[in-house]
């Protein structure tokens with residue numbers, strides 16, 4: 089059974105395709121020098137991973153002078169699901185990448201921005217958006233909300249090259265969950281087996297992700313997250329991911345160019361963090377947003393709304409007080425977020441850490457009913 093599944097996975101070979109991209113989100117300054125914005129120079133670990141043949145990323149192809157017509161070499165593999173053994177090996181490589189580059193925050197943002205386009209009102213896959221690997225395509229990377237995420241794609245692409253049977257959709261979510269865990273956060277009850285969209289025409293339209301500074305932040309958050317099938321508690325708890333990372337004015341337009349917490353890195357210096365220890369996953373985001381004690385720490389209008397809206401506030405206060413409650417709720421909400429809109433194949437989902445059931449020890453599967461909306 090397991091061997092058959094592996095054989096089927098190996099049979100699904102990736103292929104290249106061409107795409108024409110002239111889309112622009114009107115952010116030329118923020119997008120013009122992606123290489124300079126890499127969190128760090130490509131690390132030793134990534135260099136090692138490049139032992140497998142590497143593909144040109146869309147942006148690299150453009151930089152090489154191919155003009156408007158971009159030869160997009162991101163894998164167009166269809167129906168590629170991921171085996172448990174490969175997922176475990178890839179997770180080790182992600183851990184190594186995190187150790188050498190401290191790229192935890194941007195990997196979390198990568199997973200969230202792939203899944204957060206989901207629309208529960210659209211039944212068809214992939215039109216409904218969500219965790220389907222569409223964020224690897226240039227057209228979606230160019231959406232204003234995704235400014236800077238090309239750097240995250242560059243970091244994980246060598247791992248994709250090394251494990252071609254792992255879908256981009258799974259890899260993005262694996263990278264994000266691993267980053268949370270390695271930063272000291274809770275263990276996320278993840279499942280894998282997501283399949284990828286095959287071409288840029290399957291990318292969601294721009295405008296699905298939340299704005300940081302809308303005129304009515306709480307209403308806006310509800311509008312966007314309810315569309316994903318998420319509720320008030322999940323809005324608040326997931327916002328707690330901002331305990332990690334920084335905002336950079338040259339990307340999102342938000343945040344200071346640098347602060348006392350960011351001027352020396354780690355990783356590429358600069359930006360404004362929400363917390364002092366912005367590579368540590370804990371509940372300090374909620375404490376800082378509540379107290380607003382330090383001008384060097386960021387509070388976006390949508391962050392502030394969590395203590396202004398009466399319903400959000402109940403959860404935000406609780407998480408500021410009780411890290412255990414935050415971790416428990418975060419783990420469940422993150423797993424749900426990672427599954428939004430995803431199409432799983434095979435329907436028994438791979439859980440790399442599940443106790444061995446039947447079949448080969450290296451390929452554990454579990455008959456599992458995924459939680460949350462948007463599954464197939």
Ligand code: HEM
Pocket residue numbers: 192193194196197200235236298299300301309326327329330332333334335336337339340341342388390
């Ligand atoms: C609630 C609505 C949200 C808004 C308006 C929002 C907005 C933003 C903005 C403006 C940035 C700065 C990007 C940059 O300049 O590089 C950012 C970064 C980030 N966001 Fe959010 N976000 C939201 C929700 C989330 C969620 C749900 C997650 C994850 C579960 C998340 C994870 C992150 C992380 C980890 C970073 C730091 C990235 C880095 O340091 O490179 N955000 N977000």
